[in-house]
Amino acid sequence: MKKLFFLLAFLTTLFVAAPTFAHTVEKGDTMSEIARKNGLSLNQLAKANPHVKNIDLIYVGQQINTTINKTINTSDKPSVKTLSHKTNNTTQVSRGNERSEKISLSEAEIDLLARIVRAEAQTESFEGKVAVASVVLNRVDSPKFPDTVREVIYQRNQFQPVANGQINKPADEESRKAVFAALSDMRAIAKDALFFYNPDIAQSRWLDSRETTVQIGQHVFKK
Template sequence: MKWFKKLAIATTLAASIFTFQANAADAHSTSHQVKYGDTFWKLSAQYGVSIASIQKINGYKYSLFAGETIDIPHILTSYEKDLLARLVHAEAKGEPFAGKVAVATVVLNRVDSKLFPNSIHEVITERSAGGYYAFTPAANGTLKLPADNDARRAVEEALKFRGQGSGSIYFYNPRTAQSEWIKSRPVTVVIGNHTFAR
C-alpha cells in the first residue's frame, strides 16, 4: 500500500508541475490556428506584435500552412499600452514622431532583454540600487498624465516592428544627462534631442 501512496503523490506532483508550466507558457503566448489567406503581416496587424517576434517564437518559421497551429507572442494589455503611451508622452513630448517610436522601442527592448524586468510595468517603474527610477516620469509624476494620440500611435508603430532595429535599450538628452556612464554607451541613433544607445 505504501508504494501506491508514493505513486499517487508523485503523479499529483507531476501533474501540478505540468499545469504550472502550461499556465506559465499561456501567460507569455497564445495559439492561433492558421486560416487560408493568413500571412505574417496580417497576423502582425491582428495581434499587434511584430512579424519577427511571431517568426522567432515559432522557431524562425517563414511559411504558414492553413490548419496548422502557431504561437503568438504575449500581446500587451490595454493597461500596458496606456502606461507605455503615457511614458512616451512624458519623455518625448515635442520630439519628432520617430523619436517617440524610438522611446517606446527602448522599453520593449528592455522587456525582451535578460538585463531588465520582463514586463512593461516593471521596466517603467524599475529602480536602481540607489533607489532612483530608470525613467524620470515615474519619479516626478508626469507618468500619471494622459497620453496624446501621437504617443498612442508611436506605441502601435513600435509594436509592429518589435525586435527589429538597432537594439537600443537606453536614451538620454546629451545636454541634460549627468551620467558619464550613459554617455559611454554605444550610440545607435540620434533623433531630435535624444541620443539612443545600447
C-alpha cells in the first residue's frame, strides 16, 4: 500500500492544472505577452486556442483560453496554421443553404482587396480595416452579390474608390494584414454585415433604415 501511495503521489506531480479562466484581449496585447503573464510557453497557449488561426493577429475583445494541462516534459507544437502571405490562401465560406466549400484568393485578389481597404478605411483602426475587408468577403459569400472579390469590388455604384480612382493606389502593409485577418476567425468582427458607410458624410441615406450590426470608428456596418 505504501508503494502504491508513493506511485500515485509521483504521478500526480506530473500534471498541474492551470486555473480555469479566459483572457479577454485588450489593446496592445500579444499572444506572447499573454503566455508570459500566465506562465505558459507560446506553443502551449497556441495549442490551447485552435480558433486563433494566426497567433500574430488577435483583436480587442477576443477570448483567449489560458487553461491547459501542463506536463513536466512537453514538446507540443501549436496545432494552428499560420496564414501565409502567398497565393491560394483559403477561407471557409457557405452560400445560402448550400454545403460549405472552400474558395481561394489569388495574390491579385488579395492585393485588390487590400487596395479597397486602404481606400475606404485608411484613417480607421486596424479593426475597422478588417471589418471593411470582411464586408467584401461577406458579399462574395452572399447569393445577393457576385461570386468573386473582383466582381464584388467592381460591381457598379458600390464602392466610391472605384469611381474616383483611389482603388488604383497601392495598398499599405496594414491593409494587407487586415485582409489576412479577415481571412481568419476575425472576419466575424463585421457581424455578417454586407454594407458600411460613414453617416456623417454620406450623401445617400438609404442605409439608415437597414439593421445595424456594429459601429467601428466612423463606419456603421449594416445587414
